[in-house]
Amino acid sequence: MPFNPFVIPFNIGLYFIILYVVARGVVWFRDLPRTDKLRMQRGFFGRPFILSIKEIFMEGLIHRKIFKVNPVLGYMHMSLAFGWFLLILLGTIEADIFGEKHLNPPYKAIFFRFFNPDHGTAGLAKHYGFLMDLILALILSGLLIAIIKRFWSGIVGMKRTANLKFLDKVALTSLWLIFPSRLLAESFTCGAYGSGSFLTGSLGTALAGFLPAEIMAYPFWWLYSLSLGTFFILLPRTRYMHIPSEMFLIFMRNSGVRIGDQYGSCADVQIHACSSCGICLNVCQLSTSADITNIQAAYFVKGLKREDDVFDIALNCLMCGRCDEACPVGIELGPLRMIHRRAGDPPKDTMSIWSGYLRLRNQNIQDNGESHITAFQYLKPQPVKKGPEVLYFAGCMTHLTPGIPIAMRKIFEAAGIDFDFMDKDGSVCCGRPLTLAGKDREARELIRNNSDAIWRSGAKTLVTSCPICYKIFMESYHLDVEVLHHSQYINRLIEEEKLKLNFLNKSVIYHDPCELGRGSGIYSEPRRVLIHISRLGKSNHEKEDALCCGGSLANLKIDRRKITDIVSDVVEELTLSNPDYLATACPLCKKTFGKADIKAGSEIKDIAEIVAMAIVSEPPEAIELKKRTKLEKVSL
Template sequence: MKDFDIFVLPFNTGLYFILIYCVVRCVIWFRQLSRADKLRLQRGFFGRAFGQSLKEIFMESLIHRRILKSKPVLGYMHMSLAFGWFLLILFGTIEADIFGAKHLNPPYRAIFFRFFNPDHGTTGLTRIWSFWMDLILAFILSGLILAVIKRFIPGAVGMKKTTRHKPVDRVALTALWLIFPSRLLAESFTCGAHGSGSFLTGTTGAWLASFLPAETLAYPLWWLYSLSLGVFFILLPVTRYMHIPTELFLIFMRNSGISTGDKTGTFSEVQIHSCSSCGMCIDACQMNFVTGIRYMQPVYLHRSLRNDEDITEIAHDCLMCGRCEEACPVGIEISVVRMIQRRNKTGEPLVKNRWMGYFRSRNNGIAGRTDAGQVFNLKNGIEAKKADVIYFAGCMTHLTPGIKEAMMKIFRAAGEKVWFMDEEGGACCGRPLMLAGNDREARELINFNSDIIWKSGAKTLVTSCPICYNVFRDSYYLDVEVLHHTEYLKNLIDDGNLRFNYSGKKVVYHDPCELGRIAGIYDAPREVLSWVADLHEIPEREEKGLCCGGSLGNLRLNPSKKAAIASDSVKRLTRDNPELIVTSCPLCKKTFSQVSHVKVSDIAEVTANEIAEVQVRKPKRPASVSLKVLVKQLLE
């Protein structure tokens, strides 16, 4: 029995190369982490995060649970290749250690076990084990067949388009595709020559040996198997397949509490290399399946970043709707990565968590404040007014005045003391400047607005624009409760401070990207609508909600293409013939109204029209009462 053959050298070379490369790469990434992130990662390896990471690796990297849920056939394809290969290595190693001449073997003995043990699998337990190994190989080959079909007929696995790969990726893909058929043929010819094997390799080998010189042809095929593995491993670092080892490191980092922040760093680099180029983001992108724009999806952004290519157009030509991020099976923070690249193009230095850091010292006023009022032509004309509630309509709401009129009607009916902060216009939350990468100007505007809000003494800030809502919530440091008007309406209903008439009108609700996927607010608007109308749902709802096409995230998109996206969304929203399309975003309302044959209204307008004439209000709840104080009051 031979212990070594020269044909294993390509495999050995590739294996040890990729192992050394991955170790060195991970050490470099670890050294580049901040001290705090290093401590997080170290604690993560010795706490609950370790178990969570192992579970996620099994469920997502091997089983591909997320893809299985959304596209079962595609998920099976990925699972059979990833999990199947894992099983083949695992049980192949066990097979070599149990049934081989030695109990501890070099890696190549497990991979090429049949070459070194050609008579294996003819009796007893070895026959059962051979059957199991053949079953795993058949499992992998079934996925490989689907992968080949997917390359030419994407619809067969539930996809609209597949990723356009670079030449080096195609070479690596070819090597990957050759690995398992070459193993099948090498093992089959070997089994055919020695009368061994099981239902797959034994049967195939016996058939091939009936008209071909099995012993002669087996050896070149073992070479092909080894070469395919070696080429694939060596090309791994320069191709999309680097995601295989990198994704494991990403999962451990993420579960240890490490995040991207506001600048390019180790975590964002790991995310970029963890992109598998699976094409799920392409399928989810409305710019792809509506307008045919197929060069700016995250898969191409990440590939360009890995290859140090110019990404100016790719970074900016995006609606920033978040559909791709929701579809990403790896969980990459796609929008954050894109925003960082937009900011990098401005040449302004970036500081991690800068937005939260600017407002730590309230007593000293606004750190580094410039005359933001004059910079933005506000002329310091906005003066703070004392109120319980601040209403900030937002720029887009001023373009759809029916919403702000409805909100003022709701405030009056609820008996709130409200200050309409931007009643005369002039104020902006700062999001358009952020999207353009103009961080310094956005910072000045945020400082200006924050000073006014603090001086008002208000406890609640209500806004009608989801964009403004997210900026106030995430980029400002305020001691006020920030609510979107859907949340505010729900609170009024829950507290018994506002009553509505039920119209019974058939309505469909559109989840705005910023309010839904970005802010995670899905239930509040639906609960409010259930009080006034008959709500009908569509498949493209909540996390799968449609973009209106009017996003401020892309100022380069041709108006006709924006209109095409809006029209496609309206078509999907109205497939059940609703009487009314209801949304919770002024930009969505304005965009849809331009293309829809069905009336489009904001949820504030719908509820304002159904306010009951007689209101029976309950006493307002205290803003907050500690458990200790509450117990003390009860005892007294």
């Protein structure tokens, strides 16, 4: 049989989607900045290309990362993606080997059984037919999970699943119809011709027993073709656009292209690469603890795709980075939100359906005149002491937890360090809160003032107690001094044996602050310090999986009561083992933890406070002796 009109919907869909994806890819590439274009060109002929093929296979088809998080969900994605891929690949080979001729048009492979109804009854073809049935069975098993997940998400271990818009629902229905209709179409055909393997063959024989198989087959072949065609036509306007976008994103990322601080091609690829899998919903503490369920990354990205006003959603986020860490596609969710914080509230009249991100691109960092300059006129040059070895910057949050700077002073003194407490009499803010609010220009005024003071002091090392300050010192200050968080600095003092510490036989659980852990990648130094002086235990949320205390400065929308909800859950979770100390390395975490009911017997401490308690104090006689020898020297 050379041709049949039922293949037309499939053909239209297929050629449309191929053309669309190519065109979209070209536009994305064209709109990249020149440097990124070069990166991708270089990547195409080098290692990134090979890496990408591997990653596309592992993540796009096998869905390894989803498997790690949730095996059932992973199996579902794998069986659909990898199964479908195998069905197409092996179908094409089947058509090529067993068909009338080599190099067939795609529809010959997809509808192979229709054009070769009596194929595969013996020999190699029979074994091949078995394989094809097996793959179909694999896909159908995944489909079954998908249907269960859609209606009873709890069964697959998902607390929530992404809500869909209308077109997504149509596309989802057509996707769901593809494989059952293929099964029935093939089964009827096989039933009529006595062919087919364990699945299509058996079902076909059974159906042919009481139904006119040959007549029944044809409408199902139409349904199969129509659902494929519909799915392909709808793909660009639905979440299934993630399939081609993710491949593009993987190659982009491997070539070294990053989202940057303005909306552009890379951000556009990233938002389209989101499959709305919903994994981010389940790691977001705003959802799990505070019952805020409309601002999670999946919804934020969906809003961007639909060109909704997402400004409020962009601001209603702790920026803790847990979703970034969990996203199986590796979308840069934090930076994406930051772009929209910087962009501000969008003017409503420039909405355009077709120009997509052009609208957003044009409003990146609007010039808000000179207003910020007058607002910061009160900033005077800060007085500094010349030439200390170490400059200590506590930060405003640390001023609200005086226990920490007192501990730091003790530590500096015990180690005999020549230090200057830069912001002893009040600090100029590091600028990070403004940055997080999207106010980069204003933050720059503060950065300039602080940088000037740090530079004038001539210190070689800057130590801060606040991870929020630390992050901006590292990222936006361009200082010519070494910047250390106090946990790093204390660790160094211990390693250089400048600080003699007792072992405090206390059990400790360490909480990684977001800005220090996921934000700056500092996990080992605080742990090394604590292991040195205490019995450091493990919670269920270590390192990258650390929870956010809830007090983040980054959320500009949250109700304070919700913060209490979050922190209560966090403290309960972290003190499950009844540690003597719940240690953290951030004044804001410490302060926020204070809101929760702490179990009797557990105390919240900053790592510096625990270290200060462990300092080996010289016995009074030794101090007395030192004084006397000093006096003797003077009298001599």
